[in-house]
Amino acid sequence: MDNCCQDKSCELEALRGHQSKVLWIALAINGAMFGLEFFVGLLAGSTSLLADSLDMLGDALVYGFTLYVVGLSARWQASAALLKGIVMASFGIMVLAQAGYHLMSPEVPDFRIMGATGVLALLANGTCLLLLTKRRNDDLNMRSTWLCSRNDIIANVGILIAAVGVLVSGSMWPDLAIGLLITVVYMRSAVYVIRQATTALRLPEYREAPKESIQSVALLLERHQASIE
Numbered sequence: 001m002d003n004c005c006q007d008k009s010c011e012l013e014a015l016r017g018h019q020s021k022v023l024w025i026a027l028a029i030n031g032a033m034f035g036l037e038f039f040v041g042l043l044a045g046s047t048s049l050l051a052d053s054l055d056m057l058g059d060a061l062v063y064g065f066t067l068y069v070v071g072l073s074a075r076w077q078a079s080a081a082l083l084k085g086i087v088m089a090s091f092g093i094m095v096l097a098q099a100g101y102h103l104m105s106p107e108v109p110d111f112r113i114m115g116a117t118g119v120l121a122l123l124a125n126g127t128c129l130l131l132l133t134k135r136r137n138d139d140l141n142m143r144s145t146w147l148c149s150r151n152d153i154i155a156n157v158g159i160l161i162a163a164v165g166v167l168v169s170g171s172m173w174p175d176l177a178i179g180l181l182i183t184v185v186y187m188r189s190a191v192y193v194i195r196q197a198t199t200a201l202r203l204p205e206y207r208e209a210p211k212e213s214i215q216s217v218a219l220l221l222e223r224h225q226a227s228i229e
Contacts, residue, residue, distance in 0.1 A: 019142060020067055022135055026128045026149070027063040030056045033124050040117045046109035047102050047172075047179045048159050049117055051095040055155065055186070056121075058091045059148050078200040081143075085193035088148065092186040099179050102172060109175050111166040118159035125152040147189050155182045 034056035041049030062084045129149040135142045158178040165174025 019135055022131045023063045023067050023145070025131060026145075027060055027067070029124050029128055030060040030063065033121055034060060037117060037121060040113055044110040044113035044117075045107045046114050046159075046162075046175055047095075047098050048155075048162050048175050048182065049109075049114060051091075051098055051179050051182060052121060052152075052155050052159060054094055055091050055152065058087050059152065062087055062145065062148060075201065078197045081193055082197035082201065084145070084148070085190045085197060088151075088186050088190035088193065092183045092190060095179050095183040095186070099176050099183075102176060106172055108170065108172050109166055111163045114159060114163035114166065114175070118156055118163060121159070122153065122156035125149055125156055129153055147193065151182075151185055151189055154185055158182055 034053050037049050037053030037056055040046075041053050065080055065083065068080075129146070129152075132142065132146045132149050135146075137143065158181060162174045162178035165177075166172070
């Protein structure tokens with residue numbers, strides 16, 4: 001029995017270590033890309049690049065907070081996921097605000113800068129997604145973090161499409177259209193994460209989970225669903 005407990009403890013410690021390593025790498029990548037995309041977005045006059053830079057900042061903050069709760073109780077993890085959902089929704093609202101501003105002050109972005117930065121961001125987020133894919137089923141925090149990176153890939157492809165659209169049309173409309181499309185994707189993911197975390201926080205298991213617990217929210221939700229069917 002003692003050996004079993006010791007083995008389980010080692011497994012949990014190894015899991016926490018793997019999660020932390022992946023999150024630190026993702027944090028560094030997103031922090032660096034935020035600075036680059038924000039500066040280049042201002043230079044190019046691109047709404048989609050500025051919006052993506054804010055999302056990079058949001059992801060960096062999310063990864064940092066997730067590092068804090070790795071290995072804590074299931075309730076802490078669900079609370080962190082709820083906060084991440086709110087952060088995602090907040091940045092979606094920011095994209096809408098930026099789109100409204102450019103509607104009032106039209107400006108055609110530089111498609112060459114948009115395209116080059118979009119490719120770089122795609123490579124950076126692709127690296128993060130590959131790292132997080134292996135850990136996405138560990139718990140709700142890692143699942144929601146993986147969703148953030150998946151959305152980033154979609155946004156990066158959107159920026160490339162917008163760059164081509166600006167080149168062909170010579171107008172700002174493709175940039176604005178992609179910005180609104182990105183917002184819809186972010187808001188849908190935000191609502192999903194918020195609902196999952198809110199549901200989990202209502203479960204008795206999350207009020208009483210010990211610090212050593214690193215159970216998946218998905219498993220608890222399945223147990224809860226089975227009990228009411």
